[in-house]
Amino acid sequence: MIEHLRTVRQSAKTIALVPTMGYFHAGHLSLMEKGRELADHLVVSIFVNPAQFGPGEDLDKYPKDLERDRELAEKTGADILFTPDADAFYPHGYESFVVLEDLPHHLCGIHRPTHFRGVATVVTKLFNIMAPTFAIFGRKDYQQLMIIRKMVRDLNMPVTIIDAPTIREPDGLAMSSRNSYLTPAQRVQALGLINALENARKQVGDGELDTKALINNAKFLIDSHPDTQIDYIDICDPETLETIDKIEGMALMALAVKVGTPRLIDNMMLCPPGIG
Numbered sequence: 043m044i045e046h047l048r049t050v051r052q053s054a055k056t057i058a059l060v061p062t063m064g065y066f067h068a069g070h071l072s073l074m075e076k077g078r079e080l081a082d083h084l085v086v087s088i089f090v091n092p093a094q095f096g097p098g099e100d101l102d103k104y105p106k107d108l109e110r111d112r113e114l115a116e117k118t119g120a121d122i123l124f125t126p127d128a129d130a131f132y133p134h135g136y137e138s139f140v141v142l143e144d145l146p147h148h149l150c151g152i153h154r155p156t157h158f159r160g161v162a163t164v165v166t167k168l169f170n171i172m173a174p175t176f177a178i179f180g181r182k183d184y185q186q187l188m189i190i191r192k193m194v195r196d197l198n199m200p201v202t203i204i205d206a207p208t209i210r211e212p213d214g215l216a217m218s219s220r221n222s223y224l225t226p227a228q229r230v231q232a233l234g235l236i237n238a239l240e241n242a243r244k245q246v247g248d249g250e251l252d253t254k255a256l257i258n259n260a261k262f263l264i265d266s267h268p269d270t271q272i273d274y275i276d277i278c279d280p281e282t283l284e285t286i287d288k289i290e291g292m293a294l295m296a297l298a299v300k301v302g303t304p305r306l307i308d309n310m311m312l313c314p315p316g317i318g
């Protein structure tokens with residue numbers, strides 16, 4: 043891939059990378075479209091990265107459909123689909139990881155303590171291989187986006203990180219490959235996430251600034267569905283991800299909820315009256 047991209051660079055001035063774990067939905071395709079718009083050459087990677095899954099998580103059953111993904115990537119204008127295998131990426135004796143000291147110790151990182159080390163490591167490896175001009179990430183994985191931005195800044199990586207909005211189903215559920223695990227009954231209950239976020243946004247707009255009250259209301263809305271189990275609901279500073287007690291400027295509400303077995307995440311910016 044390094045050799046191939048060296049040749050590509052003779053005619054293409056810019057390369058966009060969209061890193062994914064495959065099983066494409068409209069969210070992935072929107073990242074590819076953005077990459078297509080921005081750069082001369084679009085590389086899409088599919089790699090279900092073992093380093094970012096903890097024990098007992100869904101690594102072995104993560105949904106896959108490489109043929110369908112290949113067709114969709116081609117239709118969306120990808121020039122290269124890169125699908126490394128795990129043994130080549132992490133050969134026997136592999137021991138180098140990229141670790142951030144603070145940002146991973148909030149939100150999802152509290153519940154998935156090795157997850158962001160795996161993400162930062164694989165993204166660094168992809169950047170080293172592709173040397174992309176742009177790399178595109180969705181805002182649904184907000185903490186991941188912030189960690190990658192920080193890593194790129196801290197380590198002077200010569201790539202521009204572009205973020206793209208969360209793409210939602212018509213009823214508001216954030217698109218995720220993991221939605222495919224939901225039974226029809228759980229699919230309905232999964233709307234608790236977006237309903238809780240939308241409700242908080244409205245309450246903040248109406249002047250409720252106490253984060254405890256907002257989180258309690260969100261808990262109540264989600265807990266009213268029998269198959270949900272809340273991992274966390276937090277309201278934090280959008281830059282540092284530190285939990286806040288009172289909303290005084292833009293704040294991020296983020297949550298992770300198991301609906302049956304799948305663990306779904308979502309987030310929304312909360313904007314108090316008079317800001318933004």
Ligand code: PAF
Nearest residue numbers: 061062063091161164183
């Ligand atoms: O967001 C994802 O799909 C993954 O975390 C990523 C960025 C492709 C790294 O494996």
